[in-house]
Amino acid sequence: MSEALGIADLAREFDVTTRTVRFYEDKGLLAPAREGQRRIYSARDRVRLRLIMRGKRLGLSLDEIASLLDLYDVDPSEVTQLTHFVGVIRDRKSVLQGQKCDIEESLAEMDRLEAQCVKLLSEKQTTS
DNA sequence: CTTCTGACA
């Protein structure tokens, strides 16, 4: 009858420290109920933390996750939420595409430099 | 012993 989850339980459940849980709260991502000073986490808070973790895995910023979470409450139809999410995903994909492009350029240049160095090296060895 | 807030050699 006293299944009120404390911050330690929640932290353990998601493999994060209690500091992290409070940090997310400061950022506005979580708003647990209070029993005096103690934070009490409901099933709904756990769902939110689950979404936060997923967002982190996708590389979203805490601000992006926060706006997503806000929409989740404000819009029951979830239309606004999903629309926004699509936008966030596109932005994320855009930066990833950009980084991929940069990496490919670096790799290509390094291939050229490597070949050049190896060639120079072989010349010096055959000459001396 | 656990949680809370605030601060940072």
Place this chain on the structure above:
DNA sequence: TGTCAGAA
């Protein structure tokens, strides 16, 4: 995000 302090 870690960590440490002082209080509850």
